[in-house]
Amino acid sequence: MLLWFGAIAAAQEPTGSSGGQGSFRLELPVDEVVLTFHAADRQGLPVTDLKQSEVRLLDNGIAPRRIVAFDQFADRPLHVGILLDTSESMRRYLVVSKAVAGRFVSRDFRPRADQGFVMDFGYASEIAQPPTTDPALLARGIAGAPLGNMNALGGTALFAAIFRACYYEFGNSDPTAMGNVILLFSDGEDTAGQTTMAEAVKACQRSNTIIYAFRPRPGHRFSTGPKALAELTQKTGGRVFLSDDTGDEIESDLKTVESETRNQYRLVYSPAGLLHDGSFHRIELKLPDRVTEFKVRTGYYAPTQ
Numbered sequence: 486m487l488l489w490f491g492a493i494a495a496a497q498e499p500t501g502s503s504g505g506q507g508s509f510r511l512e513l514p515v516d517e518v519v520l521t522f523h524a525a526d527r528q529g530l531p532v533t534d535l536k537q538s539e540v541r542l543l544d545n546g547i548a549p550r551r552i553v554a555f556d557q558f559a560d561r562p563l564h565v566g567i568l569l570d571t572s573e574s575m576r577r578y579l580v581v582s583k584a585v586a587g588r589f590v591s592r593d594f595r596p597r598a599d600q601g602f603v604m605d606f607g608y609a610s611e612i613a614q615p616p617t618t619d620p621a622l623l624a625r626g627i628a629g630a631p632l633g634n635m636n637a638l639g640g641t642a643l644f645a646a647i648f649r650a651c652y653y654e655f656g657n658s659d660p661t662a663m664g665n666v667i668l669l670f671s672d673g674e675d676t677a678g679q680t681t682m683a684e685a686v687k688a689c690q691r692s693n694t695i696i697y698a699f700r701p702r703p704g705h706r707f708s709t710g711p712k713a714l715a716e717l718t719q720k721t722g723g724r725v726f727l728s729d730d731t732g733d734e735i736e737s738d739l740k741t742v743e744s745e746t747r748n749q750y751r752l753v754y755s756p757a758g759l760l761h762d763g764s765f766h767r768i769e770l771k772l773p774d775r776v777t778e779f780k781v782r783t784g785y786y787a788p789t790q
Contacts, residue, residue: 517553518544519660519693520752522722522781523745524772531748532776533559541771542754549754556661556751563746564616564663565594565601566650566694567623569630570671572607572641576632578701581728582670583627585699585735589668590623593743600663602654603627606646607636608677616654640677644685647696647717651688658692664746665694669717670728672700673710682713683786689721690785696721697742699728722782745780763789 520542524532537555542548567586571579594601596618603614603626611634614626647667655665667689675682689696698714714725724745726738756766767784 517753517755518785520754520768520770520781521558521660521664521693521749522752522770522779523749524776525744525778526775527777529741529744529778531559531744533557533748535750535772535776537752539773540750540752542752543769543771544754544756545766546769547757550757551755553753553755554751555753558661558664558747558749558751560747561749562595562598562600562663564655564658564665565589565599566654566665566667567601567603567627568646568650568667568669568671569603569605569613569627570607570641570643570669571605571630571632571634572636573633573639574641574672574674575670575701578672578728579632581701582699583630585728585739586627586668586670587624588735589739589742590620590627593739594620594623596620603630604646604650604654605630605634606642607633608638608640608642609635610642610646610649611635612654638677641671641674642678642680643671643673643675643713644682645678645680647685648680648688651685651692651694655692655694660693661751664749665692666742666746667694667696668742669696669698669714670700671698671710671714672703672708673698673712673714673717674708675713682716686717686720687786690782694721695723695746697723698725699738700725701729702727720782720784722780724780759787761788763787 526532600616600618601623602616605613613630658665696718698718700714718725764787770781772779
């Protein structure tokens with residue numbers, strides 16, 4: 486995950502409906518990049534004692550000009566957005582989505598420490614439960630999101646819903662205080678939005694938000710949803726799970742989400758020779774042999790101004 490660190494030069498609020506009818510423009514001059522990542526050992530347990538000297542970072546194949554900070558977050562509180570796709574394409578799967586989301590709230594959400602909100606979306610989107618530290622209110626918001634509630638015109642504006650969550654709910658969060666996480670329950674099909682995947686990903690970058698997606702098995706082999714969800718999660722440092730897995734598998738998936746989001750490192754650096762040309766910068770993070778796996782986003786887009 487990445488977050489641009491610096492003063493905002495200009496920002497234009499989204500216009501139009503929450504279903505992606507308007508355009509969005511964010512302009513942030515980049516001085517430093519904030520990279521967060523999770524490291525695990527061979528047993529899948531978090532590695533919590535990494536030193537800065539053990540981590541080698543390459544930005545487009547080049548070492549950073551300067552490392553500004555290196556910090557560890559252990560057992561950190563979470564700011565969680567539960568995004569429920571209630572469009573018609575999820576008719577057969579919404580009950581399962583709600584069950585998995587409810588399981589997370591009852592088992593993994595920590596009252597008074599964590600904060601969460603519920604958004605349901607289709608053609609448009611709405612906040613079904615505003616931010617709260619009360620798991621009972623989150624559970625009520627999940628249970629009360631009806632099928633087709635946001636589908637007066639049909640279709641699904643998936644990327645617009647993600648953008649809206651990051652812009653309004655995570656945009657002013659302090660990434661050093663809480664970890665921003667989206668639990669996305671969707672088949673991954675975006676059929677109605679005017680917001681692109683790139684715009685959604687950039688919003689996640691700027692708000693330092695990870696996406697973990699839970700999807701049903703596709704109904705046909707030509708579905709573009711699995712690929713879209715894979716790209717969203719890879720580019721934000723998350724994963725894709727199957728929402729219709731067995732109970733034990735879902736339990737394991739939720740434990741993975743909790744471990745990876747509550748135990749992280751933050752590395753702040755100044756890129757070498759960064760141009761404001763909108764180009765994609767690929768990140769390579771080389772960790773010591775005692776680390777078997779790490780979760781980190783693949784890169785970021787440079788600003789255009």
